[in-house]
Amino acid sequence: MNKSVFFVLFFITSVLSYSQEQFSVFFESNEYNLSPSESKSLQKWILQNKESKILSIHGFTDEDGSIQYNDSLSSKRVETIFNWVKNRVKIREDFKKVSFGENFRLSKIKAQNRRVIIHYLLSKDLHLEAEIMGLKPKGVTVAETPVSFPDKIVVTNFDGTKAEIPLDVKFMETFYASKAGEKLKLENLNFVLNTFAITKESRSKLYELLLVMQKNPNLKISIQGHLCCLAVDRRNLSTQRAKAVKQFLELNGIESTRMTFKGFGSSMPLFSLPEKTEEERAANRRVEIEVLAN
Numbered sequence: 467m468n469k470s471v472f473f474v475l476f477f478i479t480s481v482l483s484y485s486q487e488q489f490s491v492f493f494e495s496n497e498y499n500l501s502p503s504e505s506k507s508l509q510k511w512i513l514q515n516k517e518s519k520i521l522s523i524h525g526f527t528d529e530d531g532s533i534q535y536n537d538s539l540s541s542k543r544v545e546t547i548f549n550w551v552k553n554r555v556k557i558r559e560d561f562k563k564v565s566f567g568e569n570f571r572l573s574k575i576k577a578q579n580r581r582v583i584i585h586y587l588l589s590k591d592l593h594l595e596a597e598i599m600g601l602k603p604k605g606v607t608v609a610e611t612p613v614s615f616p617d618k619i620v621v622t623n624f625d626g627t628k629a630e631i632p633l634d635v636k637f638m639e640t641f642y643a644s645k646a647g648e649k650l651k652l653e654n655l656n657f658v659l660n661t662f663a664i665t666k667e668s669r670s671k672l673y674e675l676l677l678v679m680q681k682n683p684n685l686k687i688s689i690q691g692h693l694c695c696l697a698v699d700r701r702n703l704s705t706q707r708a709k710a711v712k713q714f715l716e717l718n719g720i721e722s723t724r725m726t727f728k729g730f731g732s733s734m735p736l737f738s739l740p741e742k743t744e745e746e747r748a749a750n751r752r753v754e755i756e757v758l759a760n
Contacts, residue, residue, distance in 0.1 A: 487518070487588055491547055493580045495530065498542035500550075508547070512554050517589035519556040522717070523547055524583045528576040533661070547582045555586075558595075615639065615681075619673055631670050633677070641678045642685075644757040649690075652753045655711075662706035664714070672714050675755070679720045686759040691729040694741060694750035698731065705729025711753060726758075 489511050491504050500508065525540035525547075551557070587595060615638040620630050641650055655671045657664055664672065679685055689711050691704035708727035716722050732739060737746035 487586050489584045489586070490581045491584070492577065493543055493582075495528070495576075495580065496539065498539060498546050500546065508550055511584075512551060515555055515586065515588075517556070518586045519558055519589075519592060519595070520551060520584055520586045521558050522585045523551075524585070526579055526581055526583075528579040530576070543582050547584065551584070615642075615677060619677075621669070621673070631673060633670055633674050638674050638678050641675070641755070642682050644760060646757050646759050648757050650755045650757075652711075652755065655753050657707055657710075660701075660703070662703060662710045664710055672711065675711070676715055676718050676720065679715060679724070682760070684760050685757065686724045687726075688756040688758055689725060689727040690754045690756060691727070692734060692750060692752050692754065693729075693732045694735070694747040695739070696732055702729060704731050707753060 491500065491508050493499075493504070494501060523544050525544035527536040527540045527543075529536075531539070615635050616633060617635050618630055618632050620628050622628055637650075637653075644650065652671050652675075655664070655668045657668075679687075689708045691706075691708035693704045705728065708729055712722075712725050712727045715725060732750065735741075735750045736752075737750055739750075741747045741750060
């Protein structure tokens with residue numbers, strides 16, 4: 467039988483959606499302190515939202531500068547906003563401060579990329595908090611059992627459009643039942659060339675991981691990144707890619723204590739370096755999940 471489920475979840479490059487609200491604060495180029503006009507705008511928002519609850523704060527930059535610089539800059543911007551709102555607006559206990567840097571879908575207008583987004587609930591929607599955060603999924607159309615998985619989900623994209631994503635039920639069933647010490651390669655999990663940004667086409671594997679972690683609270687995992695081609699991982703991409711997977715799961719409510727991440731560079735290739743074919747390079751360029759407890 468064709469099973470389907472409807473979730474509104476958020477991808478690593480998308481915003482929280484559904485009944486949540488969001489408020490954006492903008493920054494000047496290379497700045498992490500607020501301008502007078504943005505300070506005034508944020509102060510007004512704080513006064514209007516004393517009974518609201520903040521769910522997460524996301525920081526972004528434009529593409530100017532190195533990836534490392536932009537990661538640091540977006541983190542500082544998030545910290546600036548957090549210091550403004552703490553003790554002034556309610557904040558969810560497990561709320562997330564996330565710095566995306568330039569690793570998100572960039573607007574053609576640079577000024578729109580230099581921002582921090584506060585995701586929050588209005589007081590009238592607080593009773594829906596668990597449902598909205600994905601802790602109590604809405605719209606399940608099939609009866610769920612501990613090992614029953616849908617073969618597709620519908621997600622909301624960054625621009626508000628919806629997309630149907632097919633899922634690998636066999637992989638989810640295998641992952642769900644895996645024993646401590648077993649490793650699973652995440653097939654079809656790809657990254658933008660020379661970055662740790664996960665491609666849009668790879669979303670299905672992330673949602674498969676998420677669904678299993680949601681259904682099996684006993685699972686604890688190690689997320690392990692591997693590279694091809696180069697003997698030395700000078701940019702630490704293998705670690706950053708493993709971290710990106712962990713961030714996605716955290717953003718969707720999986721406790722960080724259930725996950726670790728580590729990059730191995732090219733130290734554990736499936737095929738010896740230098741690889742002879744693209745197939746060998748693709749096999750070495752991978753992310754694996756090691757089950758630590760189940």
